[in-house]
Amino acid sequence: MKRRLPRPNEVLPLIGAPDLRTSPLQRRLSRCATVMDVRAVARRRVPRAVFDYVDGAAMSGTSLRRSRDAFRRVEFTPRVLRDVSTVDTRVEVLGATNALPFLLAPTGFTRMMNAAGEPAVARVAAERGIAYGLSTLGTTSIEDLAAAVPECRRWFQLYVSRDREIAADLMHRAQAAGCDTLILTVDTAVGGIRPREVRHGLTIPPRLHLGTLADMATHPSWWFDALTTEPLAFANLTSTSGPVGDLLTRMFDPTVTLADIPWIREHWQGSLVVKGIQSVADAELATEAGVDGIVLSNHGGRQLDMGAAPLELLPDVAARVGERVEVYVDGGVMSGADVVAAVALGARGVLIGRAYLYGLMAGGESGVARVVDILEKEVRVTMQLLGAPTISDVRQAQVRLRPV
Ligand SMILES: Cc1cc2nc3c(=O)[nH]c(=O)nc-3n(C[C@H](O)[C@H](O)[C@H](O)COP(=O)(O)O)c2cc1C
Numbered sequence: 001m002k003r004r005l006p007r008p009n010e011v012l013p014l015i016g017a018p019d020l021r022t023s024p025l026q027r028r029l030s031r032c033a034t035v036m037d038v039r040a041v042a043r044r045r046v047p048r049a050v051f052d053y054v055d056g057a058a059m060s061g062t063s064l065r066r067s068r069d070a071f072r073r074v075e076f077t078p079r080v081l082r083d084v085s086t087v088d089t090r091v092e093v094l095g096a097t098n099a100l101p102f103l104l105a106p107t108g109f110t111r112m113m114n115a116a117g118e119p120a121v122a123r124v125a126a127e128r129g130i131a132y133g134l135s136t137l138g139t140t141s142i143e144d145l146a147a148a149v150p151e152c153r154r155w156f157q158l159y160v161s162r163d164r165e166i167a168a169d170l171m172h173r174a175q176a177a178g179c180d181t182l183i184l185t186v187d188t189a190v191g192g193i194r195p196r197e198v199r200h201g202l203t204i205p206p207r208l209h210l211g212t213l214a215d216m217a218t219h220p221s222w223w224f225d226a227l228t229t230e231p232l233a234f235a236n237l238t239s240t241s242g243p244v245g246d247l248l249t250r251m252f253d254p255t256v257t258l259a260d261i262p263w264i265r266e267h268w269q270g271s272l273v274v275k276g277i278q279s280v281a282d283a284e285l286a287t288e289a290g291v292d293g294i295v296l297s298n299h300g301g302r303q304l305d306m307g308a309a310p311l312e313l314l315p316d317v318a319a320r321v322g323e324r325v326e327v328y329v330d331g332g333v334m335s336g337a338d339v340v341a342a343v344a345l346g347a348r349g350v351l352i353g354r355a356y357l358y359g360l361m362a363g364g365e366s367g368v369a370r371v372v373d374i375l376e377k378e379v380r381v382t383m384q385l386l387g388a389p390t391i392s393d394v395r396q397a398q399v400r401l402r403p404v
Pocket residue numbers: 053054055105106107108135136137138157185275297298299300301302330331332333351352353354355357
């Protein structure tokens with residue numbers, strides 16, 4: 001091999017200078033290759049109690065672990081030598097087109113993750129042509145979100161409270177503000193027990209104490225945003241300060257049953273989706289009760305511990321009721337391959353929870369956008385490598401859950 005001295009005019013162009021037109025945060029986000037990378041950035045940027053609220057799960061964390069591990073059982077049998085030069089990721093979701101086979105799930109307390117909160121999430125959803133569900137426990141009111149991002153397809157997630165007047169009023173407000181779908185969450189007869197929240201003593205609004213001062217030094221931008229914007233509050237509800245666990249128990253009505261569906265229909269004219277179904281039997285009953293869709297969900301493993309993984313229930317549930325209602329699934333989705341797997345196993349679409357909240361904590365609206373970019377890219381590449389250029393091809397694709 002003949003050697004020579006390195007020449008500056010050949011070496012210099014290889015040294016990548018940071019692009020000074022973008023902020024350090026943008027550069028950090030653009031280096032994130034996976035949702036888990038975004039999670040690592042999020043962990044550094046927000047106080048520990050906030051990160052733990054999002055990342056944590058009920059009791060031993062078994063429901064969440066199972067939900068995530070179920071995706072490791074997926075085995076695709078790809079088809080090759082098919083023209084996958086163009087990919088169409090669109091899917092019909094309750095009467096309208098969703099540009100991608102996933103939607104952004106309702107999550108409470110969203111402005112705690114980043115003061116930009118729900119409007120930031122909704123702007124990303126609107127830009128990408130996907131729906132977003134606002135939670136009853138949202139920190140931006142139904143009306144303010146509609147005014148901020150009217151172009152977003154907004155759903156409203158309802159917790160039926162003990163005081164039914166409150167629930168009826170929320171439905172009327174959501175309808176008036178242009179939400180087209182009501183998500184009735186039914187896996188919350190009472191609030192789940194989440195040790196990481198209990199240890200931090202999470203309250204709304206957050207209490208300031210000695211430890212807070214130390215935290216301010218390590219997460220200055222979160223504290224600056226939190227103290228210089230509207231105080232955190234459950235914007236759809238009144239008089240709701242105090243420990244989070246107590247609030248949830250007051251908010252949830254453990255007497256709600258399927259017999260309440262006709263009452264909901266009286267107050268709600270749009271599509272109705274029941275979220276939190278965890279068995280074939282309940283999927284059948286909800287379908288018979290006349291809902292338009294169900295979400296197989298264990299609330300991201302935040303409610304009942306040691307439950308089944310929603311993905312593992314999906315094939316049986318889709319076979320049983322998939323012709324009569326739209327079946328969605330959530331829990332543990334961390335990649336676009338997970339999304340494609342769920343669709344191949346019978347879901348019409350997938351709801352994403354923590355993944356976009358990691359983005360929100362890592363970098364506000366830009367962080368959510370980065371997560372959606374990562375997921376979109378992964379969905380496209382997975383579809384191409386699977387030999388399934390459209391969602392209906394994905395539904396025909398060969399996929400199985402390997403035996404445990
Ligand atoms: C921080 C957080 C708050 C949530 N708040 C709500 C809520 O207010 N209403 C609701 O129906 N589901 C809520 N969920 C559950 C999500 O809608 C979704 O079912 C779950 O996050 C899906 O699992 P994943 O986080 O693994 O994607 C919440 C989830 C998280 C992580």
